[in-house]
Amino acid sequence: MSDLMVKLKGDQDYKKVLNLDNDTALFPSYDITYTTEYDPKYILEEEEYFTLTHFSQKPYFIDILEREFSDVEYNTLTEINESKIEYIFWIDKLKYYFQRVTPSQIVERKIISLKRNKLIQDGPSLVIKDEADAFYNRESDTLYFRNLNAIKSIFPGIDFLFREATKEEVEDFLGQDFIKLDSDYGVDSVKTYNRKRIGLVSDLLYQMDKDQLDSTLDYVRKYCEDLKFDTEEQKFILESEGDLKSLVFGIDQRFYTTEVSGEKRLANSVTKIV
Structure with a gap:
């Protein structure tokens, strides 16, 4: 089993949304063949990812990554106020996949499930991206990402890596x-x-x-x-x-x-x- 968690705005704790079976992957595995340590002067090629190695030693490392995850420590959130979602993350063993949530990813439309031949109209629904905004491998203690702006609300202070001059x-x-x-x-x-x-x-x-x-x-x-x-x-x-x-x-x-x-x-x- 793997877990989908949510971080709500103004809430210091994390909440559990649902469990996924072992055959269900919320995000695809990262192809991390080509990586480069983050440098704000460098523009990534299409197949590349920025990395931050020894991530646990960085000041913007978040507390839920510090120890091995156990879902029994967290309450399940049964009803979510979509306007309060800051980000979601999927935990698959020692791998953490993060997605920032923006208003454009909240869908209010009626949806027809083509696999179940069923009309789903009890939205709102959250669109899951084809690729996570950030991926953390706890075993190697490395964070992978493409866009620093997309993850600055997930890892507070990380935008200091490419800060504006005062x-x-x-x-x-x-x-x-x-x-x-x-x-x-x-x-x-x-x-x-x-x-x-x-x-x-x-x-x-x-x-x-x-x-x-x-x-x-x-x-x-x-x-x-x-x-x-x-x-x-x-x-x-x-x-x-x-x-x-x-x-x-x-x-x-x-x-x-x-x-x-x-x-x-x-x-x-x-x-x-x-």
Whole structure:
């Protein structure tokens, strides 16, 4: 037997929804042939999964994963207020499959079961995805997932892995000596993705000595020809979100020239080669 559990909003405890026999799989087994440890700079290929190894040691590890699961410790929930469901998870031995629940997954329509030739109209019903949002293998202590945003309500604090820079950090970044802001562009103009990009490169920027910074700024000028530069003040002029994105990608050295064709390119996804 395996168990389907639910976590309700505002409730610290978990509730049991139903038991499944051994032949019933709520989610398909993960094909984890291709994995990479989570890196916010990397974009997954179609068959890949991000991993977080030694997951039990992370601050966003949740308590129900700490010990071997026993369904006798949990009450069965017989009537569920669909608006209060935060997420569900299916436990199959040492494997845990998580699905975030959103309003779009609650179906109020009448449904005809084609296998039972029966009209089912006592909804609402919850749609189970073709693939879980996250899969935790307790034996290997590894979490697998594709989309960090989809699991941040399941593992509180995990979104810190790709956090937005704070307003103070954005102000500090835009206040660098090599940046000049257009009068219509400022801290309040910076949107979510650029705030996240600033969060990624801030540490890198502050670790540079003067020679490294000068070389990096020369590199930005070489590749970002559309980015205005005040030669008298030796400052990049930022007028838009696109300008900021180019500058941040330049500091992160995302631009390169191909060896054979000499074509200039931008790497939207990067990973270190060990």
